[in-house]
Amino acid sequence: MIKRLFDWLEHRTGHASLLKEALYENIPGGARWRYIWGSTLTFALFVQFVTGVFLWMHYVPGSNNAWESVYYIQNEMMGGWLLRGLHHFTAQAMTVLLLLHLMQVVIDGAYKAPREVNFWFGVVLLMLTLGLSLTGYLLPWDQKGFWATKVATNILGITPIVGPAMQKLVIGGPDYGHHTLTRFFALHAGVLPGAIIALLAGHIYLFRKHGITAKQPLRKPDTAFWPDQVLKDAVACLAVLVVILFFILRYHGPDLGAPADPSEPYSAARPEWYFLFLFQFLKYFPGGTEIWGAIVIPTILMGALIAMPIFGRWKLGHRFNVGFLFALVAGAALLTYLAKNEDSKNADYVVAVKQAEEDAKRVKELAQSPLGIPPAGAVTLLRSDAFTQGPKLFAKNCANCHRYGSGDGMGGKPKGDPSASNLKDFGSREWLTEFLKPENVDNVHFLGATKFKDGKMVKFVKKSVANFSADEKEQLKKVVMAVSAEAHLKLQEGADARDVAAIEEGRKLIATESMRCTECHQFQKKDEDATAPLLTGYGSRDWIVGIINNPKHEKYYGDRNDRMPAFGADKMLDETQIGLIADWLRHDWYEPAQTAAK
Amino acid sequence: MCPAQRDPKSPERRGFFKEALSVLIGGVISLVPVAAGITVFFDPLRRNKAKGGGAIRVASLSALRDIGVPQKFPVISSRVDAWNKYPQTPIGAVYLMKTDDKTIKALNVACPHAGCFVDYNADRNTYLCPCHNSSFALDGTVRDPKSPSPRALDELKVEVRDGEIFVHFQNFRAGVAEKIPEA
Numbered sequence: 219m220i221k222r223l224f225d226w227l228e229h230r231t232g233h234a235s236l237l238k239e240a241l242y243e244n245i246p247g248g249a250r251w252r253y254i255w256g257s258t259l260t261f262a263l264f265v266q267f268v269t270g271v272f273l274w275m276h277y278v279p280g281s282n283n284a285w286e287s288v289y290y291i292q293n294e295m296m297g298g299w300l301l302r303g304l305h306h307f308t309a310q311a312m313t314v315l316l317l318l319h320l321m322q323v324v325i326d327g328a329y330k331a332p333r334e335v336n337f338w339f340g341v342v343l344l345m346l347t348l349g350l351s352l353t354g355y356l357l358p359w360d361q362k363g364f365w366a367t368k369v370a371t372n373i374l375g376i377t378p379i380v381g382p383a384m385q386k387l388v389i390g391g392p393d394y395g396h397h398t399l400t401r402f403f404a405l406h407a408g409v410l411p412g413a414i415i416a417l418l419a420g421h422i423y424l425f426r427k428h429g430i431t432a433k434q435p436l437r438k439p440d441t442a443f444w445p446d447q448v449l450k451d452a453v454a455c456l457a458v459l460v461v462i463l464f465f466i467l468r469y470h471g472p473d474l475g476a477p478a479d480p481s482e483p484y485s486a487a488r489p490e491w492y493f494l495f496l497f498q499f500l501k502y503f504p505g506g507t508e509i510w511g512a513i514v515i516p517t518i519l520m521g522a523l524i525a526m527p528i529f530g531r532w533k534l535g536h537r538f539n540v541g542f543l544f545a546l547v548a549g550a551a552l553l554t555y556l557a558k559n560e561d562s563k564n565a566d567y568v569v570a571v572k573q574a575e576e577d578a579k580r581v582k583e584l585a586q587s588p589l590g591i592p593p594a595g596a597v598t599l600l601r602s603d604a605f606t607q608g609p610k611l612f613a614k615n616c617a618n619c620h621r622y623g624s625g626d627g628m629g630g631k632p633k634g635d636p637s638a639s640n641l642k643d644f645g646s647r648e649w650l651t652e653f654l655k656p657e658n659v660d661n662v663h664f665l666g667a668t669k670f671k672d673g674k675m676v677k678f679v680k681k682s683v684a685n686f687s688a689d690e691k692e693q694l695k696k697v698v699m700a701v702s703a704e705a706h707l708k709l710q711e712g713a714d715a716r717d718v719a720a721i722e723e724g725r726k727l728i729a730t731e732s733m734r735c736t737e738c739h740q741f742q743k744k745d746e747d748a749t750a751p752l753l754t755g756y757g758s759r760d761w762i763v764g765i766i767n768n769p770k771h772e773k774y775y776g777d778r779n780d781r782m783p784a785f786g787a788d789k790m791l792d793e794t795q796i797g798l799i800a801d802w803l804r805h806d807w808y809e810p811a812q813t814a815a816k
Numbered sequence: 817m818c819p820a821q822r823d824p825k826s827p828e829r830r831g832f833f834k835e836a837l838s839v840l841i842g843g844v845i846s847l848v849p850v851a852a853g854i855t856v857f858f859d860p861l862r863r864n865k866a867k868g869g870g871a872i873r874v875a876s877l878s879a880l881r882d883i884g885v886p887q888k889f890p891v892i893s894s895r896v897d898a899w900n901k902y903p904q905t906p907i908g909a910v911y912l913m914k915t916d917d918k919t920i921k922a923l924n925v926a927c928p929h930a931g932c933f934v935d936y937n938a939d940r941n942t943y944l945c946p947c948h949n950s951s952f953a954l955d956g957t958v959r960d961p962k963s964p965s966p967r968a969l970d971e972l973k974v975e976v977r978d979g980e981i982f983v984h985f986q987n988f989r990a991g992v993a994e995k996i997p998e999a
Contacts, residue, residue: 265849272853283899290899296862297855304849445834452841459845590901 241444243426247436249446252326255319256425257451258458262312263414265459266350269305270407277357279403280396282595284359285477289585289596292474299471306472307462309351313492315458316344317547324526324543327536328431334527336424339417341524346414353406355490359399361574364478365487367402368394373500373512394480476577477597485570488561495553498560519546569629580606583810602794608802611795615785616641621663627802637667638782644803645705645757647713650698656684669780674738675750682734693727697735700724705757709805728753740773751775762800766791865998871975871982874910878979880920886913886936886943886954888925891985910972910983911936911943913954922972922983923956929965931990943969966993 228234245253276295278287291298320340323329329337356367375385390397441447466472476482489497496516503511522529522542529535561567577600584599585591592598600606609627617626619638626632640663643649653664659679660666670676686694703714703721714721725742728735735741738750752773755761764771767786770779785791791799801807875889890906909925923943927934932947942959943952951959956969973984989996 261845264846268849268853272856275857286899291856294899295856295859297852298859301852301856304852445831445838449834449838449841452838452845455845456841459848463848585899590896591899593900593902596899 241442241448243429243443244440245430245443245447246432246440247434248438248441249450250433250437251450251454252322252433253430253447254451254454255315255322258454259312259315259319260418261455262308262315262458263418265304265308265462266312267411269301269308270411272301273305274407277403279357279399281359281394281399281478282593284357284399285474286585286591286596288358288360288474289582289591292471293582293586300466303466303469303471304462307465309354310465310490310492311458311462312347313351316347320344321543321547323431324539326431326433327530329527329539330530330536331527333424333428333431336421336428337527338524339421339424341520343414343417343421345520346410346417350406350410350414351490351492353402353410356402357399357406358474359478360475361478361482361484361577362475362487364394364480365484366489369487369497370489373508376509377513378509394478474578475574476581476600477595479597479600482600484574485566486574488557491554494557495550498553498557577606584808587808587810589808602798603807604798604801605807607795607798608807611791611799612641612802615791616799619781635667636662638780639664639668641803644762645702646707646710647698647702650702651695654679654683654694654698656680678734686732690732693724693730693733696720696724697727697733698724700728701753701756704753704755705761705804707757707804707806748772749776749778757804759797759800759804759806762803763796766796766799865987870984871973872985873980874922874983874985875912875981876979877920877976877981880912880914880981883914883916884954885938886911886923888936891983893985908985908987909933910985912974912981912983918976920974920976920981921955922974922981924970924972924985924987926970926987926990927965928967928970928988928990928995929963934969966991967995970995 224234273291276287276291276298278284288302292302293299323337323340352367352370356363371385371389374388375381377384386392388398388401390401488494496512499515500508500511523546526539526542529539532538580603581596581600584603585596609622612620612622612627613630616622617630617632619636621632621636621640621642623640623642624631639653652658656679658664660671660676665671665673665676683694699714699717700721701724702710703717703724706714727733728741735753736743736745738748739753740748741753751765752761763786765774765782768784769775769782770777770784770787775782783790786793786796872891872893874891879889880887888909888911891908891910892904893907895902895905895907911923911925913921913923915921925933927945927947927950929945929948929950932945934943934945934950934952936942937944941954943954943956945951945963945965948964949960950963950965952963952965952969953959956971958965958968970986970988972986975982975984987998989998
């Protein structure tokens with residue numbers, strides 16, 4: 219019955235004879251390991267098609283959603299990290315396998331007549347696959363892919379005459395955006411794979427037409443493709459898969475950087491490792507000559523590769539081809555090594571990579587917070603995150619004069635001495651306690667480098683506080699608690715709640731004869747004669763925002779302001795930026811539940 | 817080494833061993849990417865709607881004009897769409913109607929037949945589904961017995977607090993006679 223059904227089908231489709239023809243191809247000299255590369259590549263391509271289609275079902279090519287959809291696949295969907303991992307690492311493996319396949323073909327002379335056309339098919343397939351890598355690198359729309367691809371398309375733009383127009387066509391407009399993604403995605407998931415299928419069909423057809431290029435001398439009697447060579451191929455594919463799985467498990471899927479942000483510099487931008495040699499090569503071409511490194515020389519080398527079948531006809535041609543390929547591979551390997559080596563010695567790059575990792579980790583925390591990802595995209599999460607932006611803004615705008623601990627808030631060490639107070643833990647009980655110590659008040663961490671070095675505050679601390687009785691010292695502690703409670707610091711919530719009574723007492727003490735705060739400062743009561751910064755709300759968000767906005771305001775230093783610029787009033791920083799600095803100084807940012815519990 | 821390989825007399829057995837192994841390995845390695853894809857493909861089955869039924873403020877009592885005249889209101893609430901969280905966005909709509917001075921009737925606008933948005937036709941004083949012509953009386957019951965809808969329009973629980981109307985918004989499974997909340 220089944221046999222009859224098969225016969226019926228065979229008459230109509232010829233499937234059995236086709237299968238037979240496919241499986242029983244003759245292999246002169248028997249199956250060999252050196253013939254496996256083509257099959258491993260076909261397998262890798264199969265993996266890419268399958269995983270690619272499933273990724274496609276969950277990916278959104280738009281600049282507000284691309285990163286977000288990849289984030290969701292990677293972190294929220296069941297098995298998403300494995301799926302993405304397979305696609306990502308198989309792409310890497312394909313590059314290696316392509317090179318091995320090419321080397322085997324060239325060494326065995328499989329490009330020579332009558333197989334020239336098939337060789338050219340192969341070269342085009344190689345380029346299409348690299349095209350897939352290039353387009354695929356951008357799709358997650360993270361900082362890494364964004365900036366690396368930007369470099370690639372800018373290089374395209376230096377092509378004479380047509381460059382700028384081509385660049386616009388590729389990125390779908392004058393700037394990176396929605397249409398860059400839709401175009402790259404259509405290339406990546408439609409045009410290039412389609413072309414690859416067509417060319418691969420031709421490649422395999424031509425390969426079958428001319429038969430395998432058997433390595434001489436033949437060592438064994440001829441065999442058929444099935445099952446001897448198939449088994450070897452299958453084992454090789456298995457080995458490839460095992461290596462891929464190893465990398466996926468080791469890194470728990472591929473990484474996903476912070477979302478692309480054109481306003482956020484990214485010094486860690488590098489192309490995928492197999493393009494590093496081109497990246498390095500470009501460094502040797504001074505301004506104005508980069509077209510040689512980026513386009514002319516690579517094109518000549520590609521031309522030489524394409525011309526191999528023609529060179530091969532000459533007496534020494536084959537040796538030249540083999541030598542040329544080895545030189546090319548060795549050159550690329552050397553350049554890759556140089557690129558890696560330079561980067562590892564470049565302290566700025568190492569810092570940038572670390573920063574990139576931190577941003578990637580942070581944005582994931584924010585995306586998983588109860589607020590989730592807003593419709594405008596995850597990029598806004600980092601932009602409005604005090605933990606991320608605070609140190610950057612502080613280092614850039616404040617660290618010239620102020621310090622944060624021993625550095626600039628970013629882990630850098632500004633040159634020279636500070637000329638204003640240290641703002642680490644500003645407003646906390648610890649900060650105020652240290653400030654009010656006679657030995658501290660006029661050192662560089664507090665008022666020592668300001669024009670208030672010999673002012674009333676310093677005199678008060680150095681003379682009066684230094685001679686405080688034990689009772690007065692206790693009172694001062696309560697005053698510190700009271701002033702610090704004005705800040706409403708998140709980190710001090712517990713202590714403030716516990717010490718309600720002492721804080722209340724401290725509030726009353728502020729105006730007393732012995733504490734003398736209100737001689738210069740205002741506290742809760744309006745005082746026209748006040749000359750020192752307001753203590754009401756001292757260290758609170760509003761207070762800090764206000765002083766950054768304008769320290770010359772009468773609430774703060776008025777005309778007695780030292781050198782501090784009015785960052786807000788003079789439009790050096792906007793409201794959001796000032797708010798981020800204030801929140802960061804106050805340790806007021808989102809903490810995931812786990813960390814907060816610590 | 818497989819014992820069959822040492823036996824020169826049975827090339828067929830050796831061939832079979834190789835064939836079986838090839839098929840096995842080929843099958844396993846092909847299955848890996850497919851299995852990874854299928855796993856992700858089935859992820860939606862793990863996801864359920866946020867528990868409905870919480871009271872959502874829909875309108876002020878004063879917004880309802882006459883007794884016995886339904887009016888349509890959007891239901892605004894937070895919504896999660898895969899990675900996006902929308903704090904305030906329309907998640908559906910209801911018809912609210914005063915049945916007397918104190919009681920309000922709330923009907924989900926979705927037709928219980930196939931989920932189309934049911935229109936209120938003021939001239940005929942009836943609800944009419946534009947898709948398959950189901951018609952419903954003002955109390956939500958099926959009016960024309962030839963209507964394809966298997967049940968009355970879905971009534972929702974209503975509360976009035978301080979002059980504001982709150983509705984326990986909920987969608988129900990379409991196409992069945994029972995009123996089964998959508999999960």
